[in-house]
Amino acid sequence: MSHIPPFRGAIITGASRGLGAAFARALAADGTRVLLVGRHKPALDIVVEQIRAAGGEAHAFAADIADKHQTHALAAAAEAQVGPVDLLIHNASTLGPLPLRPLVELSCEDLAAVLETNLIGPFRLTKVIAGSMALRGRGTVLHISSDAAVNAYPGWGAYGVSKAAQDHLARSFAADFGETNVRFLSVDPGEMDTRMHDDAMPGLSDADRAALGRPDEVARRILASLREAS
Numbered sequence: 212m213s214h215i216p217p218f219r220g221a222i223i224t225g226a227s228r229g230l231g232a233a234f235a236r237a238l239a240a241d242g243t244r245v246l247l248v249g250r251h252k253p254a255l256d257i258v259v260e261q262i263r264a265a266g267g268e269a270h271a272f273a274a275d276i277a278d279k280h281q282t283h284a285l286a287a288a289a290e291a292q293v294g295p296v297d298l299l300i301h302n303a304s305t306l307g308p309l310p311l312r313p314l315v316e317l318s319c320e321d322l323a324a325v326l327e328t329n330l331i332g333p334f335r336l337t338k339v340i341a342g343s344m345a346l347r348g349r350g351t352v353l354h355i356s357s358d359a360a361v362n363a364y365p366g367w368g369a370y371g372v373s374k375a376a377q378d379h380l381a382r383s384f385a386a387d388f389g390e391t392n393v394r395f396l397s398v399d400p401g402e403m404d405t406r407m408h409d410d411a412m413p414g415l416s417d418a419d420r421a422a423l424g425r426p427d428e429v430a431r432r433i434l435a436s437l438r439e440a441s
């Protein structure tokens with residue numbers, strides 16, 4: 212019997228590196244057609260080529276998730292290249308200005324920019340993708356969250372506020388979509404050895420870095436729990 216992937220078509224934002232690239236590799240290895248989204252096409256193309264070399268189907272779409280004018284083009288590219296999307300992973304994220312600093316040292320524009328990428332962008336994309344999931348009676352929208360959504364850490368305010376709001380966005384969409392069989396989930400991946408972690412906490416010792424999660428392992432674990440939950 213031929214293998215039927217749990218997800219046929221997936222959009223993964225922030226898929227040029229780190230956890231997003233790991234999701235794309237793991238899904239494609241399982242037979243899912245994946246659309247990788249990020250702002251820099253050359254970086255996306257490297258991951259796409261890796262996936263294709265391993266026998267998977269992947270496509271790159273360069274877009275800034277914070278730019279509302281790119282949302283519909285992204286959805287159209289997904290429909291054309293990976294077919295009906297039954298998994299949308301909101302993984303792209305920004306920390307805001309670096310180094311991290313107290314909220315009082317941020318401008319309103321700094322906070323708004325973090326919310327545009329981490330909250331409003333995912334909101335817009337869900338709006339254009341989840342309706343057709345509901346019509347087909349099948350779909351998963353996964354938000355990548357953080358423990359900063361529930362714990363307040365000095366300097367992490369803008370990011371933490373955006374992640375807390377994103378968690379509630381997922382709960383609110385779930386309430387609105389009711390019995391449509393579209394799932395909205397938030398998952399905290401834990402600390403991982405990625406550029407974002409390095410940006411937030413530069414200069415870790417080798418021992419501290421070695422204790423961080425590996426994105427490929429984290430992605431496989433999250434996808435396995437999604438399959439179990441379904």
Ligand SMILES: NC(=O)c1ccc[n+]([C@@H]2O[C@H](COP(=O)([O-])OP(=O)(O)OC[C@H]3O[C@@H](n4cnc5c(N)ncnc54)[C@H](OP(=O)(O)O)[C@@H]3O)[C@@H](O)[C@H]2O)c1
Pocket residue numbers: 224225226227228229230231248249250251254274275276277301302303304305328355356357358399400401402403404405406407408426
């Ligand atoms: N690393 C950790 O320890 C950790 C812990 C808890 C939660 N998380 C969460 O895990 C997720 C993945 O993080 P990561 O550590 O893998 O980050 P990362 O290595 O910095 O990768 C971030 C990805 O997002 C893309 N991106 C950033 N801004 C974007 C935008 N405006 N539009 C489109 N793409 C954008 C980046 O590509 P471009 O720059 O080319 O656009 C890149 O592909 C995030 O949601 C993060 O909050 C991470």
